Amino acid sequence: EDKVVQSPLSLVVHEGDTVTLNCSYEVTNFRSLLWYKQEKKAPTFLFMLTSSGIEKKSGRLSSILDKKELFSILNITATQTGDSAVYLCAAYNNNDMRFGAGTRLTVKP
């Protein structure tokens, strides 16, 4: 059975901290790994990863994929209160997205 597992499920940090969010997957016909940020309603796209070892960066956020170990991480450096959200990981398999449960990140001032 296909599955995507995220950890931790919840994380509370203070502004300026660095966090690492984890995502493991077991998906048949895997094609890509995507990260989304969900603040209130609609998830918004962060990264799409298709190749191992190539880091994607956007400001303070970065992500990398390991297709051998079936694993991805999302790093956020120098966290800000605006980073507080649920971060979703999803694996795409040519047909549809398989989502993890999400990590709820709370950044305190």
Added chain:
Amino acid sequence: DGGITQSPKYLFRKEGQNVTLSCEQNLNHDAMYWYRQDPGQGLRLIYYSHIVNDFQKGDIAEGYSVSREKKESFPLTVTSAQKNPTAFYLCASSFPDREKTYTFGSGTRLTVV
């Protein structure tokens, strides 16, 4: 502006009633999807459609029905057969095989009273 619109934002239903959630997109996307989100469980796929007049069941289709009569529209009906319908429902659309184009609506929160 192109986008995907879900309505209503909040919906209350009495037990035993069917309700229909609306999802409309003007992005010219061929594929549309319905997900259910419960606390601590992420998004679970209910139904998806890659082309007009065709749709497929997802992981949790029981108690739900859909139609795809127009490219722009993919309404979801929550029937009385769905035993635990209280949840947050998200609609999405994309170009098939172009996962980066996935676009989500703002969701409908359904509560059974």
